[in-house]
Amino acid sequence: MVDPVIFARARYLIPMTETDGKLDRIEDGYILTSSQIIEVGKYSEDKGRAIIQKHGNHLHILGNETQNPSILDLKQINGAIIPGFVKGHGHDHESVLIGVARDVPLTTWLDEAVNIFTGLLHGDKEGSANPYFLQLLGKSPYFVAYRKARLDDVSFGITTAVTHHCNYNKYHVKELVEANEEAGTRLFIGVGSQDRNYDSRILDSVEEAIERLNRYEKEFGHLTRTIIIPGPDQLFSNGPELLIALKKWATDRNKIIHIHSSEEPATTAWFVEKYGMTPIQYADSIGFLDNKTLLAHQVNTTKEDLEILSSTGAMVVHNSLANTILGSGMPPIVEMLQKGIPVCFSTDGSGSADNQNMIAAARLASQYQKAYHKNATLLNSEEVLKRVTIHPANMLRVNAGILENGRNGDFIVFDLNKPQVIPTRTETVIENMIWASTGGEIKHVIADGKVLVENYKFKVVDFEEILLDIQKLALIFEKHKTSLKIRSETGVRSQDSSDS
Numbered sequence: 001m002v003d004p005v006i007f008a009r010a011r012y013l014i015p016m017t018e019t020d021g022k023l024d025r026i027e028d029g030y031i032l033t034s035s036q037i038i039e040v041g042k043y044s045e046d047k048g049r050a051i052i053q054k055h056g057n058h059l060h061i062l063g064n065e066t067q068n069p070s071i072l073d074l075k076q077i078n079g080a081i082i083p084g085f086v087k088g089h090g091h092d093h094e095s096v097l098i099g100v101a102r103d104v105p106l107t108t109w110l111d112e113a114v115n116i117f118t119g120l121l122h123g124d125k126e127g128s129a130n131p132y133f134l135q136l137l138g139k140s141p142y143f144v145a146y147r148k149a150r151l152d153d154v155s156f157g158i159t160t161a162v163t164h165h166c167n168y169n170k171y172h173v174k175e176l177v178e179a180n181e182e183a184g185t186r187l188f189i190g191v192g193s194q195d196r197n198y199d200s201r202i203l204d205s206v207e208e209a210i211e212r213l214n215r216y217e218k219e220f221g222h223l224t225r226t227i228i229i230p231g232p233d234q235l236f237s238n239g240p241e242l243l244i245a246l247k248k249w250a251t252d253r254n255k256i257i258h259i260h261s262s263e264e265p266a267t268t269a270w271f272v273e274k275y276g277m278t279p280i281q282y283a284d285s286i287g288f289l290d291n292k293t294l295l296a297h298q299v300n301t302t303k304e305d306l307e308i309l310s311s312t313g314a315m316v317v318h319n320s321l322a323n324t325i326l327g328s329g330m331p332p333i334v335e336m337l338q339k340g341i342p343v344c345f346s347t348d349g350s351g352s353a354d355n356q357n358m359i360a361a362a363r364l365a366s367q368y369q370k371a372y373h374k375n376a377t378l379l380n381s382e383e384v385l386k387r388v389t390i391h392p393a394n395m396l397r398v399n400a401g402i403l404e405n406g407r408n409g410d411f412i413v414f415d416l417n418k419p420q421v422i423p424t425r426t427e428t429v430i431e432n433m434i435w436a437s438t439g440g441e442i443k444h445v446i447a448d449g450k451v452l453v454e455n456y457k458f459k460v461v462d463f464e465e466i467l468l469d470i471q472k473l474a475l476i477f478e479k480h481k482t483s484l485k486i487r488s489e490t491g492v493r494s495q496d497s498s499d500s
């Protein structure tokens with residue numbers, strides 16, 4: 001059977017192309033796509049007729065299940081077609097942890113929520129889950145958490161994401177691959193590692209960390225929508241020998257490497273005391289930084305660090321929701337942009353951001369800088385939208401983030417029928433999407449030419465089953481976390497660790 005060709009026509013098309021430095025705002029736009037975009041632009045009846053003639057029987061008109069469609073079926077949606085969001089940093093394992101350990105600093109939050117949780121779920125060897133959870137759920141608790149995370153992403157219009165697979169999750173990549181392949185999203189899995197300053201039961205030798213990557217790459221390297229990359233937890237928990245080996249592994253395969261950097265003041269202080277350098281100076285001294293190094297957070301950044309980031313080409317993912325909730329501070333985004341450092345906006349995991357609302361994360365990133373610099377002209381809505389689409393796509397070298405012929409068939413339709421975004425005009429459509437959105441306007445989601453969400457309904461994953469499972473998992477965790485705490489009683493560094 002031939003895969004259907006997806007068609008959508010909407011009141012606005014924001015392809016992320018530019019004219020005279022402004023994003024194009026096309027009225028009555030359309031897109032036609034399979035796994036790659038076939039046509040995109042301003043709609044006309046002539047184009048509609050040609051599309052019907054060429055693709056008629058194979059045409060899937062978004063929001064319209066008609067068989068053998070005619071031109072009358074190519075109706076305009078009251079919405080805006082934009083690229084799917086590209087999330088530069090998150091943690092799929094945290095999808096269960098919303099609302100847990102609130103109003104506490106990062107290290108306490110890690111020890112009271114994330115590390116207990118991920119440790120509890122684990123079995124006694126690599127790849128095995130806690131039999132108690134397995135029995136009660138009838139499936140791997142990791143798989144349950146990862147499926148929910150994919151659902152979260154899709155519901156907020158995220159079609160490409162980087163997940164930093166830290167802690168015990170590094171032993172459970174297989175379940176994550178399965179969850180992603182089922183969900184239809186594109187996922188970079190940063191496989192975690194650590195060999196110091198961490199839970200002693202899960203420390204790696206250099207050989208073990210490299211062997212794990214080799215194994216996962218061999219098993220999953222052929223997949224096109226799931227990409228294995230090294231994801232050492234953070235500079236603090238990975239010694240120089242390990243970091244150098246992981247960076248070489250990535251460079252040899254032309255891959256990105258992903259790591260937490262300079263998230264909270266305590267780790268920076270540790271580096272200064274131990275090495276007489278900031279984490280960035282240290283990373284540079286061991287040759288870890290280049291234009292394929294993706295740094296999450298980079299909150300504590302000195303002037304010298306800015307110079308190093310700029311000269312090495314290292315990339316920064318800013319997570320405003322997590323940085324503010326956990327009281328970590330905020331990075332100097334404006335100064336980074338002035339230096340030409342590649343920066344994108346992201347959410348971080350649901351545990352620290354509490355949701356995967358990319359618009360909310362991007363909005364806060366902008367609002368904070370406007371307030372801090374007392375300058376309302378900074379990071380306008382167009383710039384904000386670019387930092388969750390085209391910029392992260394370019395940083396990840398993904399053929400997405402912009403709607404042009406030959407790009408990946410990833411787009412969403414933002415609903416303009418919601419009260420919070422009415423009225424919208426051509427001059428205000430991007431502004432309203434950024435400043436007035438609640439995040440609940442993502443009506444259709446298409447990734448790789450497949451319909452993941454149509455009219456707010458999930459088309460490929462079993463929404464009810466995932467929600468039932470995740471609720472059950474949360475209740476089991478709550479009920480038994482004290483008696484099952486054995487696994488997380490020792491080892492986790494609570495003083496300095498800023499890993500999540």
Ligand SMILES: [Zn+2]
Pocket residue numbers: 089090091164260296348349500
């Ligand atoms: Zn993180």
